[in-house]
Amino acid sequence: MKELIQKNPDGIFEYDRHKFFTFDEALMAEWQLNSPELDKAVLSQLMERFVDKTRYCTDGRGRFKPEKWDRLVEAKAKQLTSVQEKCYCEQLLEQYRADAEDKEINIAGDSTSGPAIDLVITEDPWTKKRLFYYLRAYEEGDNSTDYLRYCPFCGKKLTEITK
Numbered sequence: 001m002k003e004l005i006q007k008n009p010d011g012i013f014e015y016d017r018h019k020f021f022t023f024d025e026a027l028m029a030e031w032q033l034n035s036p037e038l039d040k041a042v043l044s045q046l047m048e049r050f051v052d053k054t055r056y057c058t059d060g061r062g063r064f065k066p067e068k069w070d071r072l073v074e075a076k077a078k079q080l081t082s083v084q085e086k087c088y089c090e091q092l093l094e095q096y097r098a099d100a101e102d103k104e105i106n107i108a109g110d111s112t113s114g115p116a117i118d119l120v121i122t123e124d125p126w127t128k129k130r131l132f133y134y135l136r137a138y139e140e141g142d143n144s145t146d147y148l149r150y151c152p153f154c155g156k157k158l159t160e161i162t163k
Contacts, residue, residue, distance in 0.1 A: 001042075004030040007050055021156040028080045038081065044073045087154040089133060092121040096131070119152070133158045 005015045005026050013023060020026040027046065035042035047053075057068035086094075117135060124130040133148040148158055 001045065002030070002033050003049075004033065005050070013050070017157070021154075024080060027076075031080065038077070040073055040077050043077055043080075044069070047073060047076060087151060087156065088119045089121075089151040089154065089156060089158060092119060092133070093131070096121050096123075131158075 004020075005013055005023070007013055015023070015026040020029060030046060031038060031043050034046065051072075053069045053072075054064050057065055057072060059065050120134050120136050122132050122134075124132065133151070135148065135152065150157055
């Protein structure tokens with residue numbers, strides 16, 4: 001089996017954090033890599049590398065219950081394959097890349113109907129390579145945060161995103 005995630009002896013999971021924002025994204029990619037048709041038996045094998053099923057899928061007396069493991073694999077498969085709406089930070093990045101003319105793009109707020117909060121993406125004016133995210137809140141005047149390192153909505157690391 002091809003592995004994208006490794007489990008260290010100390011229990012820490014290692015995967016390419018530049019390519020995958022979360023463990024679940026890395027697990028989904030590894031599942032697709034090993035089984036393009038998304039076979040649940042393959043997912044079960046992958047999960048066995050990370051979860052001690054004889055410890056967590058038991059009855060109250062320490063006996064292994066395979067039906068509990070099957071329900072856990074089914075729930076994880078449903079979670080991984082569910083189509084989720086893209087976060088604001090991903091939508092902004094797509095809009096930014098699609099519109100090369102605009103140097104600042106915002107989403108979420110509407111200042112014409114009262115107070116608003118925008119998530120804003122802008123490029124580094126000197127290097128033109130690094131992108132910055134910040135929150136801007138306004139109604140009377142304009143207040144904004146410093147550059148965000150993590151998305152306030154989904155928690156993804158934003159500091160290493162480049163053009």
